Amino acid sequence: MKIWIKHATVVTMDDSERILYNANVYIIDKHISAVSTDIDHNFIADQIIDARQNVIMPGLINTHSHIPMVLLRNHANDVNLEDWLYKHIFPVETKLSAKDIYHGTRLGILEMISTGTTTFVDMYFHVEEIAKATKELKMRAYLGIGITKDSLERNLSQTKELFNYYKNDDLINIIVAPHAVYTNDESDLIQAGKLAKELGSLETIHLNESWNEVNNSMEKYNTTPLLEAYKTGNLTSKTIVAHAVHLNDEEIKLIQEVGCSLAHNPCSNLKLSSGIMEVHKLLSKGINVTLGTDGAASNNNLDMFEEMKFASLLQKGVFGQPDMLNAWDTLKMATVNGAKALHRENELGKIKAGYLADLIMVNLNNLNHTPRANIIDSLVYSTSGSDVMMTMINGEILYQYHEFKLADKQSVINMANYIYNKITNKE
Amino acid sequence: MKIWIKHATVVTMDDSERILYNANVYIIDKHISAVSTDIDHNFIADQIIDARQNVIMPGLINTHSHIPMVLLRNHANDVNLEDWLYKHIFPVETKLSAKDIYHGTRLGILEMISTGTTTFVDMYFHVEEIAKATKELKMRAYLGIGITKDSLERNLSQTKELFNYYKNDDLINIIVAPHAVYTNDESDLIQAGKLAKELGSLETIHLNESWNEVNNSMEKYNTTPLLEAYKTGNLTSKTIVAHAVHLNDEEIKLIQEVGCSLAHNPCSNLKLSSGIMEVHKLLSKGINVTLGTDGAASNNNLDMFEEMKFASLLQKGVFGQPDMLNAWDTLKMATVNGAKALHRENELGKIKAGYLADLIMVNLNNLNHTPRANIIDSLVYSTSGSDVMMTMINGEILYQYHEFKLADKQSVINMANYIYNKITNKE
Numbered sequence: 001m002k003i004w005i006k007h008a009t010v011v012t013m014d015d016s017e018r019i020l021y022n023a024n025v026y027i028i029d030k031h032i033s034a035v036s037t038d039i040d041h042n043f044i045a046d047q048i049i050d051a052r053q054n055v056i057m058p059g060l061i062n063t064h065s066h067i068p069m070v071l072l073r074n075h076a077n078d079v080n081l082e083d084w085l086y087k088h089i090f091p092v093e094t095k096l097s098a099k100d101i102y103h104g105t106r107l108g109i110l111e112m113i114s115t116g117t118t119t120f121v122d123m124y125f126h127v128e129e130i131a132k133a134t135k136e137l138k139m140r141a142y143l144g145i146g147i148t149k150d151s152l153e154r155n156l157s158q159t160k161e162l163f164n165y166y167k168n169d170d171l172i173n174i175i176v177a178p179h180a181v182y183t184n185d186e187s188d189l190i191q192a193g194k195l196a197k198e199l200g201s202l203e204t205i206h207l208n209e210s211w212n213e214v215n216n217s218m219e220k221y222n223t224t225p226l227l228e229a230y231k232t233g234n235l236t237s238k239t240i241v242a243h244a245v246h247l248n249d250e251e252i253k254l255i256q257e258v259g260c261s262l263a264h265n266p267c268s269n270l271k272l273s274s275g276i277m278e279v280h281k282l283l284s285k286g287i288n289v290t291l292g293t294d295g296a297a298s299n300n301n302l303d304m305f306e307e308m309k310f311a312s313l314l315q316k317g318v319f320g321q322p323d324m325l326n327a328w329d330t331l332k333m334a335t336v337n338g339a340k341a342l343h344r345e346n347e348l349g350k351i352k353a354g355y356l357a358d359l360i361m362v363n364l365n366n367l368n369h370t371p372r373a374n375i376i377d378s379l380v381y382s383t384s385g386s387d388v389m390m391t392m393i394n395g396e397i398l399y400q401y402h403e404f405k406l407a408d409k410q411s412v413i414n415m416a417n418y419i420y421n422k423i424t425n426k427e
Numbered sequence: 428m429k430i431w432i433k434h435a436t437v438v439t440m441d442d443s444e445r446i447l448y449n450a451n452v453y454i455i456d457k458h459i460s461a462v463s464t465d466i467d468h469n470f471i472a473d474q475i476i477d478a479r480q481n482v483i484m485p486g487l488i489n490t491h492s493h494i495p496m497v498l499l500r501n502h503a504n505d506v507n508l509e510d511w512l513y514k515h516i517f518p519v520e521t522k523l524s525a526k527d528i529y530h531g532t533r534l535g536i537l538e539m540i541s542t543g544t545t546t547f548v549d550m551y552f553h554v555e556e557i558a559k560a561t562k563e564l565k566m567r568a569y570l571g572i573g574i575t576k577d578s579l580e581r582n583l584s585q586t587k588e589l590f591n592y593y594k595n596d597d598l599i600n601i602i603v604a605p606h607a608v609y610t611n612d613e614s615d616l617i618q619a620g621k622l623a624k625e626l627g628s629l630e631t632i633h634l635n636e637s638w639n640e641v642n643n644s645m646e647k648y649n650t651t652p653l654l655e656a657y658k659t660g661n662l663t664s665k666t667i668v669a670h671a672v673h674l675n676d677e678e679i680k681l682i683q684e685v686g687c688s689l690a691h692n693p694c695s696n697l698k699l700s701s702g703i704m705e706v707h708k709l710l711s712k713g714i715n716v717t718l719g720t721d722g723a724a725s726n727n728n729l730d731m732f733e734e735m736k737f738a739s740l741l742q743k744g745v746f747g748q749p750d751m752l753n754a755w756d757t758l759k760m761a762t763v764n765g766a767k768a769l770h771r772e773n774e775l776g777k778i779k780a781g782y783l784a785d786l787i788m789v790n791l792n793n794l795n796h797t798p799r800a801n802i803i804d805s806l807v808y809s810t811s812g813s814d815v816m817m818t819m820i821n822g823e824i825l826y827q828y829h830e831f832k833l834a835d836k837q838s839v840i841n842m843a844n845y846i847y848n849k850i851t852n853k854e
Contacts, residue, residue, distance in 0.1 A: 074800035077808060078743075078753035111794040267736075270744025271808075273751075300808035301795045306733070309694075310740075316505075317697025318745065324700075326505035367538040368728045370840045371847030373501040381504060381698075381727035386813035413797045420798030 001046050001395065003027040003357075008051035009364065010035060011375065013058050013335050013350045017328060019375060025056055027357045030170070030395040034353050047397075053365035054389055055375060058349050059118025059358040060304040061338025064204070064242040064263035064292025066124045068104035070111065071096065071419055072297040081210065081272050089297060095423040101126035105133035107416045108302060110407060113139060113399045115303045115385025118358040118392075119338065119348065121240060121263070121292070123177040123204055127162060131172050137406050140358060140393055142342065144177025144204055149188050156195055163199050170394060173202070178234060180206040181217055181225040186232060193233025202238045202342065204263075205229055208251070209243035210274045226251045235260055240341050242292065245275040252285060261288040261341035264333070266310040268294035279333075280315045280324040290341045291333045303385035308334055312380055327380040361390035428473050428822065430454040430784075435478035436791065437462060438802065440485050440762050440777045444755060446802060452483055454784045457597070457822040461780050474824075480792035481816055482802060485776050486545025486785040487731040488765025491631070491669040491690035491719025493551045495531035497538065498523065498846055499724040508637065508699050516724060522850040528553035532560035534843045535729060537834060540566065540826045542730045542812025545785040545819075546765065546775065548667060548690070548719070550604040550631055554589060558599050564833050567785060567820055569769065571604025571631055576615050583622055590626050597821060600629070605661055607633040608644055608652040613659060620660025629665045629769065631690075632656055635678070636670035637701045653678045662687055667768050669719065672702040679712060688715040688768035691760070693737040695721030706760075707742045707751040717768045718760045730812035731761055739807055754807040788817035 005027070010020040012035065026034040026043050034040060076088030096104070101124070112120060119140040124130060127145045134141045145162070147155040163174040176196035178184055184192070196203040207225045208214055217225045226244065229235045237259040244262040247255070255262070264277050282289050291311060293302045308330045315325035339349030347356050364372060368382045391399040398405050432452040439445045439462065453461040453470050461467060503515030523531070528551070539547060546567040551557060554572045561568045572589070574582040590601040603623035605611055611619070623630040634652045635641055644652045653671065656662045664686040671689040674682070682689070691704050709716050718738060720729045735757045742752035766776030774783050791799060795809045818826040825832050 071798060072800075073798065074804040074809060077801070077804045078750050080749050084749070107794060107797060114794065267740060270740035271749065273743045273747050273749045276744060296809075300804070301811075303795070303811070306736075306811070309733075310737070313694060313697040313737075314744075316700045317703060317741075320700050322507050322511070322698065322700045323505045365837075365840060367534060367541065367836065367840065368730070370534060370843045371498060371500065372844055373499075373847060373851075374504070377501040377504045377727070382501060382723075384728075384730070384733070384811045384813055386811055409794065410792075413792060413794065416797045417799055420800060424800075 001029055002044065003047045003049065003395070004043055004045035005049045005051050005056055008054060008056040009375065010351050011055055011057040011379070012352060013332070014352060025351060025359070027395050030356055032351065032353055032355050032357050035351055049361070049390065051361055053363065055362040055364055055379065056351060056359055057362065057379070058335045058351055059360050059391065059393065060116045060334045061290065061342070061349065062112065062117045062120040062292050062302070062304055063240055063261070063290040063338050063341055064265055064294055065120050065122050065302070066295035067108035067120065067122050067130060068096065068101045068124055069295030069297045070108040070302070071100065071104040071416060073300050075297060075424070077300070084272070092423045098126045098129050100419045100423070102129040102133050103412070103415045103419060105130045106137065106407060106412050108296065109134060109137045109139050110404060110409060110412055111302045113391045113404070114388060115305065116360045116362070116388040116391060117302065117304050118360065119342070121204055123179065127158070131162065131166060135169070135172055138171060138393060138396055138398055140171045142173045142175050142202060144175040146177055146179040147188070147192050148179045148183040149185050152188050152191070156191060159195060160199065163201060175202040175204060177204050180213070181228045182213055186221070189229065189232035189234055196238065197233065202240065203234060203236070204240040204242060205234055206242045207244055208246045211246060214246050224248070224251060227254070230254060230258070238343065240290070243269065243274065245269055245277045252282065252287070255287055256285055261290055261337070263290050263292040263341070264311060265292045265294040266314050267307060268298040270310070271298050276314060276318050278319065279311065280319060283325070283329060288337050288340050289333055290337045304334055305383045305385045308380050327377045330380045331376060357392055357395040359392050360388055363387050363389045428456055429471065430474045430476065430822070431470055431472035432476045432478050432483055435481060435483040436802065437778050438482055438484040438806070439779060440759065441779060452778060452786070454822050457783055459778065459780055459782050459784050462778055476788070476817065478788055480790065482789040482791055482806065483778060483786055484789065484806070485762045485778055486787050486818065486820065487543050487761045488717065488769070488776065489539065489544045489547040489719050489729070489731055490667055490688070490717040490765050490768055491692055491721055492547050492549050492729070493722035494535035494547065494549050494557060495523065495528045495551055496722030496724045497535040497729070498527065498531040498843060500727050502724060502851070504727070511699070519850045525553045525556050527846045527850070529556035529560050530839070530842045530846060532557045533564065533834060533839050535723065536561060536564045536566050537831060537836060537839055538729045540818045540831070541815060541829070542732065543787045543789070543815040543818060544729065544731050545787065546769070548631055550606065554585070558589065558593060562596070562599055565598060565820060565823055565825055567598045569600045569602050569629060571602040573604055573606040574615070574619050575606045575610040576612050579615050579618070583618060586622060587626065590628060602629040602631060604630065605632045607640070608655045609640055613648070613655070616656065616659035616661055623665065624660065629667065630661060630663070631667040631669060632661055633669045634671055635673045638673060641673050651675070651678060654681070657681060657685070665770065667717070670696065670701065672696055672704045679709065679714070682714055683712055688717055688764070690717050690719040690768070691738060692719045692721040693741050694734060695725040697737070698725050703741060703745050705746065706738065707746060710752070710756060715764050715767050716760055717764045732810045732812045735761055735807050754804045757807045758803060784819055784822040786819050787815055790814045790816045
């Protein structure tokens with residue numbers, strides 16, 4: 001399949017911050033074959049997309065989510081973390097069947113695709129269903145089973161099994177995902193770390209999200225969650241640490257040495273009063289900070305454009321300097337840095353010849369993007385996910401002009417409402 | 428004109444937090460004549476709106492804006508306040524002609540109407556043009572000329588002139604708007620206060636936005652901007668104070684006694700590193716806190732739904748408790764409290780018989796509102812302005828299913844781009 005995108009304003013995200021105007025993007029099968037302001041008269045396209053008045057940019061990479069939790073969106077808000085988890089979330093979460101998880105994943109994926117996300121990193125349960133739904137809807141994903149001490153052996157063996165099943169898959173990548181230090185014993189963590197090493201897979205884990213978590217770890221292990229994760233072999237260059245809100249100097253130094261990535265989730269961290277990551281400081285030390293939405297139940301949507309605005313404005317407002325986390329660095333977090341966290345910076349996160357064709361088209365001819373002043377700034381400060389006009393993953397157009405190619409939106413909505421009513425006994 | 432809205436989920440915003448399902452809203456000319464789950468078989472409608480799967484709720488009230496500044500959106504970001512104002516904003520702002528202001532207002536109004544705002548409170552210059560554009564597009568507004576010492580006499584006399592011109596207007600209200608303490612001398616402020624009293628008008632003024640402003644006032648007047656405004660007769664129950672980020676106990680007590688309203692602008696305050704208002708504390712003391720976007724140049728859009736999410740999440744995240752500024756209180760800020768600030772709590776801000784028909788329809792049948800759990804929460808945490816399906820002001824439908832009734836969107840966009848290129852010498 002050969003696709004020619006013409007008349008595009010291309011936000012390449014390359015190191016020189018290059019933007020091309022009235023440019024062409026040529027796609028052959030899964031890859032971008034060329035990006036140029038010249039027209040290739042020998043390129044015989046199967047499909048032509050006119051991107052006039054639109055930006056073509058890399059698809060966004062959401063590095064921390066619990067996708068099926070869209071099913072619990074707005075089930076409980078405005079309560080403290082313990083009550084939220086133990087009184088509201090856990091009681092209904094246990095009622096979710098494998099099939100429910102499958103349908104919840106479909107809802108989450110449609111929301112992500114329609115707001116510009118092309119890859120997500122996830123941790124949840126019934127991952128076989130998440131993988132199935134993701135594969136069917138042709139999204140790119142890194143999926144981990146949340147490993148906890150309660151079902152350690154099963155979690156480890158299922159992770160291995162799924163890893164082998166999807167080993168050669170184009171879109172689905174299975175990763176090792178110990179849930180957190182506080183939900184595992186030290187020996188469990190050691191086993192998880194070993195498995196990641198054995199499989200050579202990426203790993204993701206929640207660490208240093210709240211002071212409460214840090215303090216409990218100090219009591220139990222006489223060290224912080226992050227240092228405990230390191231000690232047990234779960235902090236490597238292949239680890240994506242979710243949250244990392246509260247970090248001391250020793251931990252920051254270790255993160256620099258190890259070269260792990262940190263997934264910042266500003267909406268969720270604010271909403272659950274977890275704290276605010278000092279992103280500007282971590283970036284200045286060369287640490288790879290990426291962006292995530294967390295589960296929709298603590299956000300409460302999956303719009304990465306909104307997440308970018310929160311991330312950038314929060315640094316300026318809370319840490320006191322309006323030049324902190326500028327628009328360019330914010331956009332990098334959601335694209336280039338995300339690709340780096342996945343160790344695929346040479347394949348994802350840029351509009352560049354040879355890269356995978358994971359890209360989105362954003363309408364600039366909207367009230368909120370007028371006047372056409374600075375495009376990068378506009379994308380971070382003025383865009384909503386609803387401005388996305390087309391989403392392409394692995395060279396396939398999955399969403400265009402508010403229509404999905406592979407799913408019926410209304411059926412997905414109806415099914416999710418049905419499941420919510422069922423698990424909350426509303427019917 | 429008689430309009431019947433049927434099958435609506437009505438978020439009434441009345442004190443009992445009542446939501447009506449499958450309800451009818453009857454509108455006769457400018458007013459809501461009835462709201463009921465019963466069908467009035469004697470109501471012969473000129474127009475019927477099927478609001479199935481949609482919320483009908485009061486239109487949002489944006490209590491602080493500089494609408495024509497949409498023309499400077501994304502002109503300069505990520506710089507400190509002084510550089511932003513003196514190096515970037517002021518040099519191009521002075522190039523804006525009266526006609527430019529007119530066209531900028533048109534752009535801003537279309538953006539507001541399409542994202543659910545039905546009333547705005549504004550301070551700028553060439554207010555005669557802002558009023559003209561607002562009147563043509565049939566939006567409700569409270570407009571003030573930003574009074575500064577440089578053009579005091581002209582500002583005062585023009586305010587009076589415009590006030591008298593629009594005295595009996597249904598939609599346009601002229602208010603007195605001394606820009607700030609730092610841009611006026613004490614004698615100027617006294618004159619502005621006198622004028623507001625003479626006209627019996629509302630007043631708006633920027634106060635205590637940044638520490639810098641507070642400290643400068645302490646040096647010049649040996650008192651804070653807010654106390655200086657009070658001393659000069661500019662802080663009454665009819666005053667809407669923009670920002671009020673930094674308040675000491677004496678000031679909070681005075682605000683309670685005086686009964687003025689405070690307009691919170693979370694995005695702008697974050698973006699310019701001004702600080703973060705302790706909204707939860709002020710509300711607990713019975714102070715009327717409302718919501719504003721500020722100018723789009725420091726936001727950078729006019730989406731009040733986004734502003735609500737910022738307001739609520741910020742309190743939880745910065746002041747440490749997830750139950751702070753819950754969804755209901757946040758929605759009140761953007762509706763009921765706004766109406767109260769305008770001294771029209773018996774006419775605006777609720778869906779109620781006898782109230783003015785300023786209302787909006789929000790699509791719940793969207794991915795981001797699924798499942799249909801808690802509607803109030805969904806409106807604050809999951810909605811984007813793009814979910815607005817219909818906007819009615821004063822009984823007139825001005826926007827429906829992404830189409831404007833009174834303006835051609837593309838022409839407005841083109842004109843704003845033309846003006847921006849002109850004032851920045853890009854053409």
